[in-house]
Amino acid sequence: xxxxxxxxxxxxxxxxxxxxxxxxxxxxxxxxxxxxxxxxxxxxxxxxxxxxxxxxxxxxxxxxxxxxxxxxxxxxxxxxxxxxxxxxxxxxxxxxxxxxxxxxxxxxxxxxxxxxxx
Amino acid sequence: xxxxxxxxxxxxxxxxxxxxxxxxxxxxxxxxxxxxxxxxxxxxxxxxxxxxxxxxxxxxxxxxxxxxxxxxxxxxxxxxxxxxxxxxxxxxxxxxxxxxxxxxxxx
Numbered sequence: 001x002x003x004x005x006x007x008x009x010x011x012x013x014x015x016x017x018x019x020x021x022x023x024x025x026x027x028x029x030x031x032x033x034x035x036x037x038x039x040x041x042x043x044x045x046x047x048x049x050x051x052x053x054x055x056x057x058x059x060x061x062x063x064x065x066x067x068x069x070x071x072x073x074x075x076x077x078x079x080x081x082x083x084x085x086x087x088x089x090x091x092x093x094x095x096x097x098x099x100x101x102x103x104x105x106x107x108x109x110x111x112x113x114x115x116x117x118x
Numbered sequence: 119x120x121x122x123x124x125x126x127x128x129x130x131x132x133x134x135x136x137x138x139x140x141x142x143x144x145x146x147x148x149x150x151x152x153x154x155x156x157x158x159x160x161x162x163x164x165x166x167x168x169x170x171x172x173x174x175x176x177x178x179x180x181x182x183x184x185x186x187x188x189x190x191x192x193x194x195x196x197x198x199x200x201x202x203x204x205x206x207x208x209x210x211x212x213x214x215x216x217x218x219x220x221x222x223x224x225x
Binding site for chain 1: 119149150151152154156161162163164167168171173174203205207209210212213214215216217218219
């Protein structure tokens, strides 16, 4: 069974750093792109960026370029989303997802809530 | 970036109604479009991929159509479990972009 399992909820202060994770299992991790999606409270879905774990090729939305870093450790089948200095406006639910437009391949993590508050 | 304009932003409908949601792309995206359903507190679930292909396990009352710049999601007979928010997502070029969402509420 294909699964993407995300790390647990985080509560941080402004200026803190943070790295959340998404572990893939049940498939060849290095062969499928994995992206990250933000959902702010009561708002819509925003595509942040995507990584190909096989070679760490990464693409970012301009809205998130320079604000976050997406990385992967293929040795442990895990993708990461990282902030160096959190802001209150980073408070949101974050989903990882592996999805292809031309096939039925579409798998999502359960989401990680990040709360940034002083 | 490709902008996805989704309409309406919300709608009220009754069980059994036929519901149509539209997404318009700011440039041609072929059929690189998916439709997602999201219920509160849950991850999105894809209903349609490649604009018109039904995701495995999704009821046949859901259908998608369109190509190029105009796309439609249709629910042929709305069921109680279909009350949710729906999003389109274009995969044609980076950055991928979602529509703003359509909240389907009970009339």
